[in-house]
Amino acid sequence: MSDEIVIKIEIDDKIYPISCKVGEEERVKKSALLLSNTIKDLKLSTETLSENRLLVMSGLILADKVKTENNNNINVLETKKIEELIKWLEKSTSKLNNVARLLDES
Numbered sequence: 001m002s003d004e005i006v007i008k009i010e011i012d013d014k015i016y017p018i019s020c021k022v023g024e025e026e027r028v029k030k031s032a033l034l035l036s037n038t039i040k041d042l043k044l045s046t047e048t049l050s051e052n053r054l055l056v057m058s059g060l061i062l063a064d065k066v067k068t069e070n071n072n073n074i075n076v077l078e079t080k081k082i083e084e085l086i087k088w089l090e091k092s093t094s095k096l097n098n099v100a101r102l103l104d105e106s
Contacts, residue, residue: 011036011096012054018092031085035092038062051100055093062089 009032020028038058066082
């Protein structure tokens, strides 16, 4: 039996199937919500941006938040959670870029 499942998450009003380990579903959904909210905030504060640029800028904003929190001496457990979120965001961004590239090519 596999310890991974596929869940559907919503980012920027689009549904994506994402695999995660059993028991991590809520964390992944919360991460997706954080990313989606960051993208929506960017859309409100800037002119029209491509999806790739929105993802890159959102990643930078979230990474900056992590750096700021690290500089404010958050505890080790929270740092690990944030690092996991960054890794997940990097993987998701890569997957979304691949989907965008495939859509552009079709």
